[in-house]
Amino acid sequence: MQKLLGCCTALVLFTSPAQADTVAAAVAANFSAPMQAIAPLFAQATGHEAQLSFGATGKFYAQINNGAPFDVLLSADSSTPSKLAAEKKAVAASQITYAQGQLLLWSAQPGYVDGAGAVLKTGTWKHLALANPKLAPYGAAGQEVLQQLGVDATGRTVLGENIAQTYQFVASGNAQLGFVAASQVMKDGQLQSGSAWVIPQALYSPIRQDAIVLEHGRNNPAAQALLDYLQTPAARAIMQAYGYR
Structure with a gap:
């Protein structure tokens, strides 16, 4: 046995x-x-x-x-x-x-992005980071937001290959602000750095x-x-x- x-x-x-x-x-x-x-x-x-x-x-x-x-x-x-x-x-x-997913407009600079996203129309930003809309759904969503708000970013958009590279453009200061995923800058419901606008769902497709x-x-x-x-x-x-x- x-x-x-x-x-x-x-x-x-x-x-x-x-x-x-x-x-x-x-x-x-x-x-x-x-x-x-x-x-x-x-x-x-x-x-x-x-x-x-x-x-x-x-x-x-x-x-x-x-x-x-x-x-x-x-x-x-x-x-x-x-x-x-x-x-x-x-x-x-x-x-x-x-x-x-949840889309945010984010800047590495505290106080730069206001809670209503007015900075898109009134700010003096030179570069806006956006994931390539042809490759990344978050980029396509960001493009929708610009169209909904009537913001012309022609010549001022910096395209990232994906949302990770887009985040790096903003984090490094190469772009003053950009469209990122909430998961990149938030933890436990709190913004970890910089300033952000949580974009209303009505402005982009789910x-x-x-x-x-x-x-x-x-x-x-x-x-x-x-x-x-x-x-x-x-x-x-x-x-x-x-x-x-």
Whole structure:
């Protein structure tokens, strides 16, 4: 009996690591901070490991079409996952909305951006940072805000490849202000630095962020496990702390 128990214990120790898988996740740049906080909790809860790559949703779409070995996409919009599903490059039934983004007008300089965004029309700013609208949904949202307010930023816009680079333009002072994601400058509902205007939802289309299992991850248990974990109270609490709805 003792020998049999010893064999069973050895078997469990041998097979447990095989149950853990790695999921390669392409993550929208705006979701960098919360995802870095969620990943270790996901590993602790499931035993799976998430390998994270951050970038512009548009660039990820091109890479996936060119065969990039990602298992899941955490997009900055809902249309890209839907498009990948329609093109048979993703598992349609797996698509979920994991967050809704919030857009801010932000300056690294305290007191520069007022609470109503009047600085866009009255300020003496020379450069406004904006994520490339063709690649980044947050950039497209910022462009909508300018159009709604009738602000002509022609010749004064500095385009970032993604929302992370856009933030850097403002943080470094290369742009006096810019459109960023709330998750980049807020924590626990508080602005961490500079000054900002929380832009009313009525001024831009909702930034619904969807995730989907890609064809490369169809048979990877960790891929669906990650999407499931994003819907848990623990993950949602982190998202809310970073300003996601």
